[in-house]
Amino acid sequence: MTEGAGLRRGDVPDDLTAAEAGMWQAFRNGSTYDLRSGDAVVDDPHGGHPWGPERSVRARIVAWLLLNGPPALDGRVSSLKLQGVQITDVFDLAGGTVMPYVELRGCRFEKEVLLPEARFTTARLVNCSVPRLEAARLHTEGDLHLPRCRFHNGVRLTDAHIGTDLLLNQAVVYRDRRGQSIAGDGMTVGQDLQAEMLESHGELSLRGAKVGVSLSLRGSRLANPYGPRALNAPQLTVERTLYLTPAGIGNPVQMSGTTPARGTLVQRFECQGGIRLDDGRFGDAVDFEQARFSLEDEQELSLRRVQTPELRFLGEGPERGKVVLSGARVVNLVDKAQSWPGPGRLHMGGFSYENLVPQGRFPLTERLGWVTAATAEYNPEPYERLATVLRNSGEDEDAREVLLAKQRRRRETLPLAAKLWGYAQDWTVAYGYRPGRAALWMAVLWAASSIAFAHAGHPPIKNDEHPPWNASLFALDLLLPVIDLGQVGFWQLHGGWQWLSAAVILLGWILATTVAAGATRMLRRS
Numbered sequence: 001m002t003e004g005a006g007l008r009r010g011d012v013p014d015d016l017t018a019a020e021a022g023m024w025q026a027f028r029n030g031s032t033y034d035l036r037s038g039d040a041v042v043d044d045p046h047g048g049h050p051w052g053p054e055r056s057v058r059a060r061i062v063a064w065l066l067l068n069g070p071p072a073l074d075g076r077v078s079s080l081k082l083q084g085v086q087i088t089d090v091f092d093l094a095g096g097t098v099m100p101y102v103e104l105r106g107c108r109f110e111k112e113v114l115l116p117e118a119r120f121t122t123a124r125l126v127n128c129s130v131p132r133l134e135a136a137r138l139h140t141e142g143d144l145h146l147p148r149c150r151f152h153n154g155v156r157l158t159d160a161h162i163g164t165d166l167l168l169n170q171a172v173v174y175r176d177r178r179g180q181s182i183a184g185d186g187m188t189v190g191q192d193l194q195a196e197m198l199e200s201h202g203e204l205s206l207r208g209a210k211v212g213v214s215l216s217l218r219g220s221r222l223a224n225p226y227g228p229r230a231l232n233a234p235q236l237t238v239e240r241t242l243y244l245t246p247a248g249i250g251n252p253v254q255m256s257g258t259t260p261a262r263g264t265l266v267q268r269f270e271c272q273g274g275i276r277l278d279d280g281r282f283g284d285a286v287d288f289e290q291a292r293f294s295l296e297d298e299q300e301l302s303l304r305r306v307q308t309p310e311l312r313f314l315g316e317g318p319e320r321g322k323v324v325l326s327g328a329r330v331v332n333l334v335d336k337a338q339s340w341p342g343p344g345r346l347h348m349g350g351f352s353y354e355n356l357v358p359q360g361r362f363p364l365t366e367r368l369g370w371v372t373a374a375t376a377e378y379n380p381e382p383y384e385r386l387a388t389v390l391r392n393s394g395e396d397e398d399a400r401e402v403l404l405a406k407q408r409r410r411r412e413t414l415p416l417a418a419k420l421w422g423y424a425q426d427w428t429v430a431y432g433y434r435p436g437r438a439a440l441w442m443a444v445l446w447a448a449s450s451i452a453f454a455h456a457g458h459p460p461i462k463n464d465e466h467p468p469w470n471a472s473l474f475a476l477d478l479l480l481p482v483i484d485l486g487q488v489g490f491w492q493l494h495g496g497w498q499w500l501s502a503a504v505i506l507l508g509w510i511l512a513t514t515v516a517a518g519a520t521r522m523l524r525r526s
Contacts, residue, residue: 030076036084045129051086059091093118159186168195175202206233214240219247219267230273241284244269274299282308288315295321325351348374400433449475456497466490479508
């Protein structure tokens with residue numbers, strides 16, 4: 001038989017094994033070619049039970065079918081649907097264009113799968129054992145499904161283009177020789193990237209990746225004891241939401257964007273190693289609800305210059321490492337007091353947010369502690385940002401408390417003389433943020449000095465040019481700078497009364513100056 005003529009007719013080549021011949025015919029028929037034994041232990045693609053020649057096909061024959069296979073039977077659509085099949089040798093489709101539908105379930109690949117620059121309509125590998133998937137610059141018009149697969153030496157999808165969805169749900173991926181589990185730098189996904197309940201052993205890298213709808217890592221467990229980061233995704237763009245949240249455990253597993261119902265067992269998102277989302281853009285939200293982070297001292301949960309309408313920082317506060325929000329811009333900050341790290345491990349320089357939406361109890365004292373934790377060295381910006389947000393939400397009293405805390409924190413950085421002056425302003429009128437204190441001090445000083453001057457000797461300077469003596473008006477005239485009430489300058493005081501009058505004048509100037517400073521701040525804020 002001439003090979004070309006035989007292929008045109010669809011004849012089975014003579015050199016195929018029985019397993020390959022069956023696959024050939026199933027391909028033409030568009031049916032599933034199932035070589036499972038019926039024993040779940042034997043059929044487990046990730047188990048240690050060997051599969052013999054009766055369940056094995058050569059990778060070259062599979063590639064032959066996909067790239068230049070025989071025509072479909074009349075009234076059928078050719079497709080490769082394998083179940084429980086072992087593919088021997090290296091499966092190489094690099095640069096090829098695959099038109100038939102591809103779906104492999106519960107299969108084993110003996111060696112790596114090479115798909116760089118290949119083109120597919122839709123490709124599905126479900127619950128397969130794969131030594132390594134090399135698919136840089138892969139292009140699919142539809143989905144790429146890899147759920148429940150195990151990849152023993154990593155997955156490479158750099159600069160790949162997935163037309164609709166990329167599914168990695170419940171996959172287990174081990175690192176390659178570069179320490180990466182999944183390399184998806186520059187990858188584009190048209191719709192959703194779902195990697196829920198994923199186990200990643202190594203660095204999950206999504207630098208510069210773009211996702212058309214949402215990126216879900218619900219219930220996933222990322223661990224990278226070999227390097228600084230478990231998730232490395234700077235300049236990541238997600239048109240809607242990044243989910244680092246729980247997934248419901250049940251039968252079936254509750255994933256694909258659903259919120260686990262009350263009472264459902266859940267598996268939280270857990271990350272052992274640093275997370276880098278610097279310069280990311282997220283159209284709806286970044287959600288850390290119930291997330292757990294295990295960081296070393298030098299590792300970070302880094303959200304530098306992230307932009308998103310909502311940041312849901314509702315995970316467990318990391319015991320070690322740092323949380324960095326420097327330069328990030330969000331509209332709504334949804335958080336809990338318990339989610340933030342302690343002093344020296346939170347950095348918020350240039351962090352901008354418009355609304356605070358605390359979940360649970362988050363009193364102002366703890367919110368001030370949150371700002372203090374972010375400013376190991378004095379920085380006015382976080383205080384001013386918090387005060388602005390509180391004022392815009394109608395909480396003027398809390399805003400004043402924040403600005404007062406800022407002044408007190410600033411005072412500790414000043415030289416001794418300025419620090420003493422700061423204490424004076426604080427004790428008298430609380431830097432102008434509690435103006436009621438000024439009235440109280442003025443009243444106390446006026447009353448005390450009025451009683452004192454009522455017992456003072458006060459001969460007039462000129463016998464025929466003086467108003468009637470009034471101790472209360474005299475004390476008030478001393479106390480109020482600039483204002484002349486017509487008492488000072490007409491009477492002579494001697495000895496201690498001169499010193500008392502000087503003290504009242506000095507205290508009056510201190511009170512007036514602090515009130516003026518406070519009024520200036522209030523006008524500036526208005």
